[in-house]
Amino acid sequence: MxxxxxxxxxxxxxxxxxxxxxxxxxxxxxxxxxxxxxxxxxxxxxxxxxxxxxxxxxxxxxxxxxxxxxxxxxxDREMIEERRGYMAKEMIREFLWQMRELGFDKEEILPLLRQEVTDDV
Amino acid sequence: MYEEVNDQINEYANEPGQNQVYEYPNEPERELVRVNDLTKVYGKRTVALEGVNLTIPRGRIVGLLGPNGSGKTTLIKIMNGLLSPTRGNVWINGSLPGPATKATVSYLPERNALDLSMRVEELLDFFGDFYADFSRERAGEMLRSLNISPKDRLKSMSKGTREKVQLILVMSREADLYILDEPIAGVDPAARDYIIRTIIGNYNSNATVLLSTHLITDIENVLDEVIFLKEGHVVLQSSADALREQQGKSVDAYFREVFAC
CATH class of the missing domain: 1.10.10.10 (Winged helix-like DNA-binding domain superfamily/Winged helix DNA-binding domain)
Incomplete structure (x- = not known):
């Protein structure tokens, strides 16, 4: 189930x-x-x-x-690719919105994100 | 969890075979059950049902939901011709409850009605003798998949297994209407999942399953329509997803709100 x-x-x-x-x-x-x-x-x-x-x-x-x-x-692979990009954008927007709710601004978010991406194995 | 399900899906995706067309039925001629001004009074003043009006189309799994004493079993017994109404009536396929409807309604009573000393093979004979629409092959296949032997007796089985056997018998009929009174009460989660899958797997788009329960969480994802029965009155009949959309909550959460003590 x-x-x-x-x-x-x-x-x-x-x-x-x-x-x-x-x-x-x-x-x-x-x-x-x-x-x-x-x-x-x-x-x-x-x-x-x-x-x-x-x-x-x-x-x-x-x-x-x-x-x-x-x-x-x-x-239609192009269409699947398009939906893939669209969904990614949606999730990033959601992430940014939540970070802003926590009081982070763009300048703070980027380095944090870069760090996490580097650490992620 | 996700990977596991993905694997399952991939496995299925590679299987050959044809997809079944499952159009959502909503034409008026698909009406299967009509309940009109149904009232049942026990003795002089115990009102079990009062002025109940309902129509139920074919091709649905409908939950008849209400707390104990709300009239669910009374309504089900009237539909099966086991009780007569004080006023009003029920039509199934245009007939009043009687021999004609018994041939097309498959009923799982709340309490076991079978002789516990019977063996599985005797039960199969019994159902085959009674119901022209009983498929012995279908029942046999399901029983085999559960490793239940034809020689097993009901009384030697666990409660969960006994419930499964009864459901298999009831769902092995090619009926128009399956009425299941509390099919998941008192069984463990694994048996409950089996029962749910058996219900989904065996009814066809021309038939309807009406099942009563007060354990809504366990079964609400399977229902496409819900009927709330409160103190003998129908207080709601709605599509389950429409209810979730309008109320922003589960059927169970909304039920608790409506029936809050």
């Missing part, structure tokens, strides 16, 4: 999770996505909820229905 927060719509969390897996390459371009029923049983969620998440991922263009193979991850 997937770890999902009960206080946010489940379908949104599934969309975020699968989107991350596509961006990170856990699901490669052109890979088949398991059936709604398989995924629903793995996640421990309702098939209708999983269906709704799939519809949303299709709407975003990240996955597409394939004639014989069910649903597959988009072959």
């Amino acid at each position: 997937w770890k999902l927060d009960a206080d946010r719509p489940i379908y949104m969390q599934i969309v975020e999770r699968i989107e991350k897996q596509i961006i990170s390459g856990a699901y490669g371009s052109g890979d088949r996505i398991p059936s709604v029923r398989e995924l629903a049983a793995q996640a421990g969620v309702n098939p209708n909820t999983m269906q709704r998440a799939m519809t949303e991922l299709e709407r975003k263009g990240l996955i597409a229905g394939h004639r014989t193979r069910g649903r597959v991850v988009t072959e």
Whole structure:
């Protein structure tokens, strides 16, 4: 069963999770996505909820229905790369916002970040 | 945790096979259950249900939620023709509870109704004799996957295993409506996960599962619709995700708020 927060719509969390897996390459371009029923049983969620998440991922263009193979991850690598960049930006903005909340300004943040990146093995 | 799940997904992703289309059903002709002005009074003044109105479509997993004594089991018993209403009625597939609905409703009672001295193979015969829609193969497959032998008797099993066997029998029918009264009460977390996966894996988009529980946290991710029953009245019927979106909290947290003592 997937770890999902009960206080946010489940379908949104599934969309975020699968989107991350596509961006990170856990699901490669052109890979088949398991059936709604398989995924629903793995996640421990309702098939209708999983269906709704799939519809949303299709709407975003990240996955597409394939004639014989069910649903597959988009072959449009450029688009995946674009989403990857977008998500990274979002996370950086979130980080900056939180640092500002702690009272750090830009000049302080950069050296700290550089240090952490260097220390990170 | 993440890597582990990713591996699982990759494993599945390489499997051949076709995706099943699972369209969200909301057309009016998909109505399966209609409850109209349903009232049940025990004796002279114990009102268990009062003026309950509900419609439940096909293709959903619906949680019937309420504290003890809110009327859940009374409603379920009326739907199964085990109690008659004082006023109002229930239609399942357009029929009042009776032989026609019993053929298409698969019911898991709150308390065990099976003879504990029976062996698994006798239970399979019993269900096969009673219900034309019972799939012995499906039940046998699920029992094998749990290493339950056809020769095992119910009384020699742990409570969790016994609950699993009963659920397997109930979910092995090709029914229109599965009514499960407290299917996860008193089982350990592993058995609970098995029960949840069995429910998800066995119902089809043409059928509906109505399950009652007061243990909402354990099961809320599986529900697409919830009905709150309070002192014999329906106080809420909503999509679970819509409720989370509107209230910004879990079904369980909202339930605690509505039913705060």
